Amino acid sequence: MTRGTELRNHQRDLYYFRVRLTVAGSVALSLFLVLLARFIYLQIIQHDHYQTLAEQNRISIVPIAPNRGLILDRNGVALAHNFTAFTLELTPSKLPHLEQTIDQLSTLIEITPKDRKRFKKLMEESHNFESLPIRTRLNDVEIARFAANRYRFPGVEIKARLFRHYPQGEITSHVVGYIGRINDADLERLDASGDLANYRGSDFIGRTGLEQSYEKALHGTAGFEEVETDASGRAVRTLSRTPPVSGDNLTLHLDLKLQQVAEKAFGNFRGALVAIDPKTGGVLAFVSKPGFDTNLFVDGIDSQNWDMLNNSPDKPLVNRAIHGQYPPGSTFKPFMALAGLELKKRAPDYAIYDPGYYSLPGSSHRYRDWKAGGHGYVDLHKSLVVSCDTYYYGLAVELGIDNIFNFISHFGFGKKTGIDIDGESTGVLPSVEWKMKRFKQKWYTGDTVSVGIGQGYDLATPLQLAVATATLADNGTQMRPHLVGQIQDAKTGVITPIPPEAVSTLPVKPENLAMVRSAMIDVMRPGGTAAHAGMGAPYAIAGKTGTAQVVGMKRGEKYVASQVEERHRDHALFIAYAPADDPKIAVAVLVENGGHGGSTAAPIARAVFDYYLLGKLPAGPVTTPAAEAAEHD
Amino acid sequence: MIRRIVLFLTQHVDGFLLAVLSLTMLLGLVVLYSATGEDMDRVLGQVVSIVVALSIMWAVANLPPQHMMRFAWPTYVLGLLLLVGVALFGEVSHGARRWLHIGVARIQPSELMKIAVPLMLAWYFEKRERGMRLSDFAVAAVMLLVPVALIAKQPDLGTALLIAASGFYVLFLAGIGWRVILSLTVLAAALAPVAWSLMHDYQQQRILTLFDPTQDPLGSGYHTIQSTIALGSGGLFGKGWLHGTQTHLDFLPERHTDFIFAVFGEEFGLFGVLGLMLLYLLIVARGLYIAANATTMFTRLLAGSITLTFGTYAFVNMGMVSGILPVVGVPLPLISFGGTSMVTLLLGFGILMSVATHRRLVKS
Numbered sequence: 001m002t003r004g005t006e007l008r009n010h011q012r013d014l015y016y017f018r019v020r021l022t023v024a025g026s027v028a029l030s031l032f033l034v035l036l037a038r039f040i041y042l043q044i045i046q047h048d049h050y051q052t053l054a055e056q057n058r059i060s061i062v063p064i065a066p067n068r069g070l071i072l073d074r075n076g077v078a079l080a081h082n083f084t085a086f087t088l089e090l091t092p093s094k095l096p097h098l099e100q101t102i103d104q105l106s107t108l109i110e111i112t113p114k115d116r117k118r119f120k121k122l123m124e125e126s127h128n129f130e131s132l133p134i135r136t137r138l139n140d141v142e143i144a145r146f147a148a149n150r151y152r153f154p155g156v157e158i159k160a161r162l163f164r165h166y167p168q169g170e171i172t173s174h175v176v177g178y179i180g181r182i183n184d185a186d187l188e189r190l191d192a193s194g195d196l197a198n199y200r201g202s203d204f205i206g207r208t209g210l211e212q213s214y215e216k217a218l219h220g221t222a223g224f225e226e227v228e229t230d231a232s233g234r235a236v237r238t239l240s241r242t243p244p245v246s247g248d249n250l251t252l253h254l255d256l257k258l259q260q261v262a263e264k265a266f267g268n269f270r271g272a273l274v275a276i277d278p279k280t281g282g283v284l285a286f287v288s289k290p291g292f293d294t295n296l297f298v299d300g301i302d303s304q305n306w307d308m309l310n311n312s313p314d315k316p317l318v319n320r321a322i323h324g325q326y327p328p329g330s331t332f333k334p335f336m337a338l339a340g341l342e343l344k345k346r347a348p349d350y351a352i353y354d355p356g357y358y359s360l361p362g363s364s365h366r367y368r369d370w371k372a373g374g375h376g377y378v379d380l381h382k383s384l385v386v387s388c389d390t391y392y393y394g395l396a397v398e399l400g401i402d403n404i405f406n407f408i409s410h411f412g413f414g415k416k417t418g419i420d421i422d423g424e425s426t427g428v429l430p431s432v433e434w435k436m437k438r439f440k441q442k443w444y445t446g447d448t449v450s451v452g453i454g455q456g457y458d459l460a461t462p463l464q465l466a467v468a469t470a471t472l473a474d475n476g477t478q479m480r481p482h483l484v485g486q487i488q489d490a491k492t493g494v495i496t497p498i499p500p501e502a503v504s505t506l507p508v509k510p511e512n513l514a515m516v517r518s519a520m521i522d523v524m525r526p527g528g529t530a531a532h533a534g535m536g537a538p539y540a541i542a543g544k545t546g547t548a549q550v551v552g553m554k555r556g557e558k559y560v561a562s563q564v565e566e567r568h569r570d571h572a573l574f575i576a577y578a579p580a581d582d583p584k585i586a587v588a589v590l591v592e593n594g595g596h597g598g599s600t601a602a603p604i605a606r607a608v609f610d611y612y613l614l615g616k617l618p619a620g621p622v623t624t625p626a627a628e629a630a631e632h633d
Numbered sequence: 634m635i636r637r638i639v640l641f642l643t644q645h646v647d648g649f650l651l652a653v654l655s656l657t658m659l660l661g662l663v664v665l666y667s668a669t670g671e672d673m674d675r676v677l678g679q680v681v682s683i684v685v686a687l688s689i690m691w692a693v694a695n696l697p698p699q700h701m702m703r704f705a706w707p708t709y710v711l712g713l714l715l716l717v718g719v720a721l722f723g724e725v726s727h728g729a730r731r732w733l734h735i736g737v738a739r740i741q742p743s744e745l746m747k748i749a750v751p752l753m754l755a756w757y758f759e760k761r762e763r764g765m766r767l768s769d770f771a772v773a774a775v776m777l778l779v780p781v782a783l784i785a786k787q788p789d790l791g792t793a794l795l796i797a798a799s800g801f802y803v804l805f806l807a808g809i810g811w812r813v814i815l816s817l818t819v820l821a822a823a824l825a826p827v828a829w830s831l832m833h834d835y836q837q838q839r840i841l842t843l844f845d846p847t848q849d850p851l852g853s854g855y856h857t858i859q860s861t862i863a864l865g866s867g868g869l870f871g872k873g874w875l876h877g878t879q880t881h882l883d884f885l886p887e888r889h890t891d892f893i894f895a896v897f898g899e900e901f902g903l904f905g906v907l908g909l910m911l912l913y914l915l916i917v918a919r920g921l922y923i924a925a926n927a928t929t930m931f932t933r934l935l936a937g938s939i940t941l942t943f944g945t946y947a948f949v950n951m952g953m954v955s956g957i958l959p960v961v962g963v964p965l966p967l968i969s970f971g972g973t974s975m976v977t978l979l980l981g982f983g984i985l986m987s988v989a990t991h992r993r994l995v996k997s
Contacts, residue, residue, distance in 0.1 A: 017933055018925050020806050025921050028944045032910055035948065038955045042865040043903040050865025058878045231883035
């Protein structure tokens, strides 16, 4: 090989090398251009999208639950309020070994098997990523002990939470009701009504009573905090804050002291009492005995307490005042009497002879009067004062069921009163149509007879009786019963009273009303069925006693209270208003298995009147459950 | 006297290359300060690494290429032995056997191979300069594949592929036939399913999540999702230095090492990214220029391979951070935190400078 060819070879090698180098360089350049295209795509074309993603990464919206509105009695005494307590909370989704974590926690803070059970139930009802309390009301020592060990427990936190408390406990249980933890069914309902966003930070929702019916007003409006968080979800700083708006405060017509007086007057009896201001429909007292401690329900009731309440033969969870339906018995008679006068079937001085029973024309069946041997000659006045059954058997038949239904339904029997809590029963004011619908049977004249004395198909709730009594007191104007008197906007402090609402006005002749009233006044006087309860009252009471059979008596059998099992004894009823000439309060009392209305139900009404009209407390100290609760705490 | 000192210091330094490298590393320190959450200690640590690496670069630049040739096969053999040593006695960390304890130091022989492989292959082709045959390429291929296989086995797929690439560049520049390249490509495509079945689960997962990172948003897809969010939300001008939310709120993983490019893109935006790409392209262009003007087969191949490998590193890292390549553990050259890769890289540039400057001296 010559040196020349070698040089040429060298030149050729260099040439080929440079070609290859150019190819490689071009490939490298084009790959960089691919990258550039990718960067343009990410940083310009998709910039908005990724910007949003980065913001979502960074910013989380933390809802702030509003303070729930207070529920106060007419004098501003708290029936439901909030207090702050520290809770120990776990987020199950962040804890792979939940049981183990709880075991470890229980070495620092006392966690009872009851707490564990309740927590398990909570977990079943809620979502995994929620923070759920395992212990509430931690004390300072427990907080300090956990704080020192916090690093060992990621996913476990101590939080300050607002808790609902019902200081009056049992006494107001059926009025105020209670709240409970929001469950899946609630969420669905809230979602359907479009309220879900407002509940994002809330744990509780009204379940019964006013807590339920005024949920919207009490709940308030949730606030929001925009928080910058890091990848581990820890809040780094707050970007903006929209404060929550507290729920509205409710002030009731109800007078707690009056409620306590009524409650105490029941003694150990079960029953219900509703007191209404006849002019406004405002509910002054609302008792359903027995009650129950609503505080048990706030944070999820444990199964032991639940079973106890749910299986008790006393049925403390039933709101007797609006849900319980009882035969009104003789308390039905004043309304029948008014019907007789208004429809001109009876004149005040017209008297019948009562042999102690009533028989339909052409029938030998005897409808017995409560008094064997009868009351002799009985006019309208006497029929109410001695509560003569025979008088009303005949009157009912003469009026006929259609007239009875049309007239008496004006007083609110047989339909819901429209009070501002849920759970009302309609009661029964029977009619031809009703019987056909209910039993697919035609109406017999015999059915009408017992309707006249508030037995047979007649059923009314204590609230319906109270409303009817108030209507009678207010000269035939029926006001819608209302528990809440005014609503106060928590933010502005503006108070909006709820205006009284007349449901219907029955044009009745004043002299007919006066006739019935004077008879009802004499019920409370010597010779009347409630003379004992009316004794010594410095104001006039217009009342009527009643007795409702629980168990039917066989013909010829004699009812002797002491021989009948306690729960089979008659219910005692009493309706009244006072002062009779200028009614300020109308009341209906039902005492379950209380026997005769005059002896057990009427004294309760008297105690209520005495306190409401005179400010007089009954003998003996009234222990408030609030004081008892304080001792327990 | 001063002149002599200056001459001593600079005669084998490529001024242009040094300027661009320095600018890039300076930019790297700025980004690193942000990426480490303003941790000055880390940044100073990186400065120390850079100073050490620059010194090594300077020393290597002063070494004539002829001397380097003498190191070629001993370095290669040493590297190979160390790799075997790793396979037998290596220390396991993060599920991979990559480190070897030698007395007090802990070394990663695969780093050494990044230089040793192109050095060895360039030396081999220099020896076969007159009349290269297919068999020569076959021998070279074996010399390449043995260390690559050992590294892939550790397993360190990223490094193995990059070393394979650096070796392939030597073969390519040495003039391996286009037909051979084509048939090898076809063969590779045919063997891909086999390779797939040999891969570790996590390697398969990385490739799968490349195609759809949202499939495993909290697992292997998390890195890619968060880095693309960082880049995309940076937009045209970026969120500003120290103001990247993805970076400073911990959403970006490995943000001062393999994913530092996402920090850069988030805080400096597309303009910043363009600037960095320009710096990389300038370095590659300068390297190719040096290779094109090199006088011997050995220096040409070595310079060409080192330059192209450098470009590959940059491309692969930016590609994986922006979500078009699978996540393989490749740092962003000259910017990611870490002394080892800095030393290896600048050692390579030292070779380039030596090639560039000794050519002039030989001519004169």
